[in-house]
Amino acid sequence: MCCCSGLLIGADMSVSSHNGPQGSDTSAIDRFIVAKSDSASIEAAPGIERANVAAVNSKAKAKSDKPSDDSSLYAEHTKIHPKRVYGMFRNIKWAVMIVALVVYYGLPWLRWNRGPALPDQAVLFDFENQRLFFGPLEIWAQEFYYVTGILVLASLSLFLVTALAGRVWCGYACPQTVWTDLFVWVERFVQGDRNQRIKLEKAPWTFDKFRKIALTHFTWLLISAATGGALVFYFRDAPTLFVEMFSGTAPSIAYVFLIVFTVTTYLLGGLAREQVCIYMCPWPRIQGAMFDDHSLLVSYRPLRGEPRGAHKKGDSWDGRGDCIDCKQCVVVCPMGIDIREGPQLACIQCALCIDACDAIMDKVGRPRGLIAYDTFENLEAAKTGGTVPVQWLRPRTILYMVLIPIVLGLMTYGWVNRAVLEVNVLRDRNPLFVNLSDGGVRNGYDVKVLNKRHDTRRVAVSVEGLPARAGAPTVEIVGLGPAAAQAIDVAPDNLRALRVYISLPAAGITALASDVTPITVVVKDLGDGTVTRRTSNFRSPRP
Amino acid sequence: MAEHREIDHVTGAETTGHVWDGDLKELNKPLPKWWLYVLYACIVWSIGYWIVYPAWPLATDYTRGIWGYSQRQVVTEQVAAGKAAQAGLRKSIADAKLVDIRTDPKLLAFSIAGGRAAFGDNCASCHGRGAQGFVGYPNLNDDDWLWGGKLDEIYATIRYGIRNEDNNSRTSAMPQYGVDKLLEPAQINDAAEYVLKIAGKGADAAAAGRGEVIFKEQCAACHGEQGQGNQELGSPKLTDNIWLYGGTKADIVKSIHTGRGGVMPIWHTRLDDVTIKQLAVYVHSLGGGK
Numbered sequence: 001m002c003c004c005s006g007l008l009i010g011a012d013m014s015v016s017s018h019n020g021p022q023g024s025d026t027s028a029i030d031r032f033i034v035a036k037s038d039s040a041s042i043e044a045a046p047g048i049e050r051a052n053v054a055a056v057n058s059k060a061k062a063k064s065d066k067p068s069d070d071s072s073l074y075a076e077h078t079k080i081h082p083k084r085v086y087g088m089f090r091n092i093k094w095a096v097m098i099v100a101l102v103v104y105y106g107l108p109w110l111r112w113n114r115g116p117a118l119p120d121q122a123v124l125f126d127f128e129n130q131r132l133f134f135g136p137l138e139i140w141a142q143e144f145y146y147v148t149g150i151l152v153l154a155s156l157s158l159f160l161v162t163a164l165a166g167r168v169w170c171g172y173a174c175p176q177t178v179w180t181d182l183f184v185w186v187e188r189f190v191q192g193d194r195n196q197r198i199k200l201e202k203a204p205w206t207f208d209k210f211r212k213i214a215l216t217h218f219t220w221l222l223i224s225a226a227t228g229g230a231l232v233f234y235f236r237d238a239p240t241l242f243v244e245m246f247s248g249t250a251p252s253i254a255y256v257f258l259i260v261f262t263v264t265t266y267l268l269g270g271l272a273r274e275q276v277c278i279y280m281c282p283w284p285r286i287q288g289a290m291f292d293d294h295s296l297l298v299s300y301r302p303l304r305g306e307p308r309g310a311h312k313k314g315d316s317w318d319g320r321g322d323c324i325d326c327k328q329c330v331v332v333c334p335m336g337i338d339i340r341e342g343p344q345l346a347c348i349q350c351a352l353c354i355d356a357c358d359a360i361m362d363k364v365g366r367p368r369g370l371i372a373y374d375t376f377e378n379l380e381a382a383k384t385g386g387t388v389p390v391q392w393l394r395p396r397t398i399l400y401m402v403l404i405p406i407v408l409g410l411m412t413y414g415w416v417n418r419a420v421l422e423v424n425v426l427r428d429r430n431p432l433f434v435n436l437s438d439g440g441v442r443n444g445y446d447v448k449v450l451n452k453r454h455d456t457r458r459v460a461v462s463v464e465g466l467p468a469r470a471g472a473p474t475v476e477i478v479g480l481g482p483a484a485a486q487a488i489d490v491a492p493d494n495l496r497a498l499r500v501y502i503s504l505p506a507a508g509i510t511a512l513a514s515d516v517t518p519i520t521v522v523v524k525d526l527g528d529g530t531v532t533r534r535t536s537n538f539r540s541p542r543p
Numbered sequence: 544m545a546e547h548r549e550i551d552h553v554t555g556a557e558t559t560g561h562v563w564d565g566d567l568k569e570l571n572k573p574l575p576k577w578w579l580y581v582l583y584a585c586i587v588w589s590i591g592y593w594i595v596y597p598a599w600p601l602a603t604d605y606t607r608g609i610w611g612y613s614q615r616q617v618v619t620e621q622v623a624a625g626k627a628a629q630a631g632l633r634k635s636i637a638d639a640k641l642v643d644i645r646t647d648p649k650l651l652a653f654s655i656a657g658g659r660a661a662f663g664d665n666c667a668s669c670h671g672r673g674a675q676g677f678v679g680y681p682n683l684n685d686d687d688w689l690w691g692g693k694l695d696e697i698y699a700t701i702r703y704g705i706r707n708e709d710n711n712s713r714t715s716a717m718p719q720y721g722v723d724k725l726l727e728p729a730q731i732n733d734a735a736e737y738v739l740k741i742a743g744k745g746a747d748a749a750a751a752g753r754g755e756v757i758f759k760e761q762c763a764a765c766h767g768e769q770g771q772g773n774q775e776l777g778s779p780k781l782t783d784n785i786w787l788y789g790g791t792k793a794d795i796v797k798s799i800h801t802g803r804g805g806v807m808p809i810w811h812t813r814l815d816d817v818t819i820k821q822l823a824v825y826v827h828s829l830g831g832g833k
Binding site for chain 2: 058072074076275428430431437438442444476478499501
């Protein structure tokens with residue numbers, strides 16, 4: 001007990017300075033939070049003190065905030081200082097964070113050789129030249145539907161994962177979570193763990209406080225600038241842009257986006273943190289539609305935990321719950337909630353409370369899993385002593401698991417069959433045809449040849465489809481001459497527009513059966529012999 | 544309002560007290576203060592916007608903003624920048640001969656693009672958007688030229704126009720055979736028949752025979768002995784199947800009766816030389832250029 005004397009119900013410990021200028025009444029809060037236990041005891045179990053805290057975003061808090069006057073129309077923001085926690089889920093989060101950050105910062109620096117004419121960055125969104133490069137994949141502007149497909153796949157995968165295991169995106173992978181976690185780590189590194197940070201927040205402004213806070217924010221700004229910088233590196237060659245940025249010669253839009261993302265990363269990750277998840281992000285509100293009674297969600301098991309209360313050494317565990325009301329689940333929560341109040345919008349299901357509670361259960365010798373990933377079905381069944389195993393395969397998950405390979409298959413099929421020589425034939429609409437002085441008729445076409453390979457291609461253009469009795473048509477290309485004699489070069493990764501005139505003499509025209517004769521424009525790659533055909537038609541006066 | 548408010552048992556927050564559809568209620572939770580401050584910041588920002596940018600309509604004007612930003616000004620600058628970017632190519636065109644432009648792929652592409660744009664602005668109103676012409680306005684796509692289809696000839700036609708007050712303009716005059724009573728109606732009919740005959744569409748051989756005599760006396764001086772036309776005079780070739788004023792007998796009779804003489808504006812006073820060169824190259828590339 002004496003070791004805890006310094007950490008009594010001191011006002012400097014409580015985080016109960018909620019909204020309203022009337023301040024907080026610690027004992028009043030305790031009346032709500034401390035359920036049936038002895039309110040004078042400050043030890044939840046031998047060696048484990050009860051954190052004297054109320055969850056910041058809690059319904060108990062809400063109950064106590066009866067708006068008796070107008071000053072509580074708006075809620076003060078209470079800063080949340082999550083405590084360091086150790087455990088399996090924390091380690092998983094570290095791993096996901098490291099992978100995510102390494103990928104984010106490192107990807108623009110990977111190289112991919114595409115030949116001399118094209119950029120050598122592996123992942124590059126080359127908006128300037130209207131190309132998206134992902135390693136070997138190169139997406140032109142008119143093929144943007146591949147990106148749509150990627151987004152559809154990402155969405156379906158997200159729906160599937162959420163249906164199976166709840167808000168794993170929010171708790172582990174979301175950039176807001178990752179960067180907030182990183183910033184909290186910086187804050188803990190500079191200012192110490194939770195208790196020290198709370199003390200520092202309340203302390204008067206000394207040089208030491210100023211130094212620590214300045215260092216924290218400065219580090220945050222550095223990380224934010226690196227984040228903004230990494231973002232613009234996806235849009236322009238990274239090594240080049242890196243040098244340009246420091247020599248002041250980068251395009252001004254790069255500086256604009258760098259500044260915007262530095263500011264937003266700093267604001268959202270450093271200052272706003274959980275406010276983003278609770279108020280700004282639409283995802284939490286859609287989550288309710290994403291999981292169901294069979295999804296694994298971070299849950300407190302009240303049947304095991306209640307009635308809660310402090311446990312003295314040697315006491316029996318019969319007739320009481322396993323929850324010793326140590327509030328560790330509350331102090332480690334980055335969102336400032338109390339998971340024992342049940343599933344709630346603000347819970348991002350990062351499972352840190354599971355780690356915290358498991359550690360406590362180990363200390364008091366009780367089984368782990370007082371807070372665990374569990375389904376509503378199972379929790380409900382536990383009331384009558386039953387268990388319901390997790391139903392992995394159910395209509396919702398089966399649907400997603402079927403759709404994902406279908407979409408992936410369609411995209412793969414489309415990609416495998418993607419033409420590397422694309423041809424567009426646009427016939428003139430004004431005029432439809434031209435009468436020539438010798439009685440012949442001429443049609444004009446814009447033929448665009450798109451070379452999607454990384455080397456120059458040589459093609460030949462010819463025409464098929466006119467009836468043999470009409471005779472051979474004359475095919476001319478403006479600026480080049482007769483088509484038959486031409487080997488036309490198309491630059492790598494580029495488009496060449498040709499103006500093609502097809503004419504028939506008077507005798508040929510009389511041989512046509514209709515004023516619209518279907519023809520085929522044939523573009524042959526002289527290098528490898530591939531032939532691309534496009535249909536159009538030849539128009540003439542009505543016979 | 545200090546009335547009793549219901550507390551929602553799930554969230555612990557109070558409701559507004561209003562009930563829709565029997566059981567639908569709305570929570571009344573306090574808005575975060577930072578949200579309010581962001582709103583204030585947006586208001587301040589927008590006031591700043593009003594001050595620096597054009598913002599408020601006035602009766603006959605609008606508030607200009609102290610930065611003097613104007614979208615019209617932006618467009619003017621962009622056009623000037625575009626012209627400056629083209630300056631090199633434009634100089635090359637100004638210095639080059641027309642035939643050289645045609646053989647240089649880059650200059651050719653630039654001229655066709657520029658010519659197409661200038662054509663739409665200046666020529667399409669008479670010659671049509673696709674240059675297909677109309678009755679009285681030549682089809683520039685075909686290979687039948689009144690005043691010559693070579694690059695230099697097209698260039699001169701565009702520069703000086705036809706039958707206008709410029710000294711260098713193309714000009715000639717077809718007599719008004721019917722209106723000025725130079726020929727009898729029957730003679731005009733016969734001449735028309737002969738023209739139809741040499742164009743390969745003749746029907747009345749006897750009239751064509753008489754018409755041939757009239758033709759050789761009256762028409763051959765300008766249109767040539769065989770009706771092959773004369774590009775010095777802009778007199779059409781009468782033996783092909785391209786007709787500026789229509790190829791039916793009635794049309795031909797009318798042409799002889801009233802005479803013909805189309806007019807084209809002077810362009811060198813309105814367009815700079817580079818644009819005219821581009822137009823010449825563009826028109827030449829429409830398929831009928833010689």
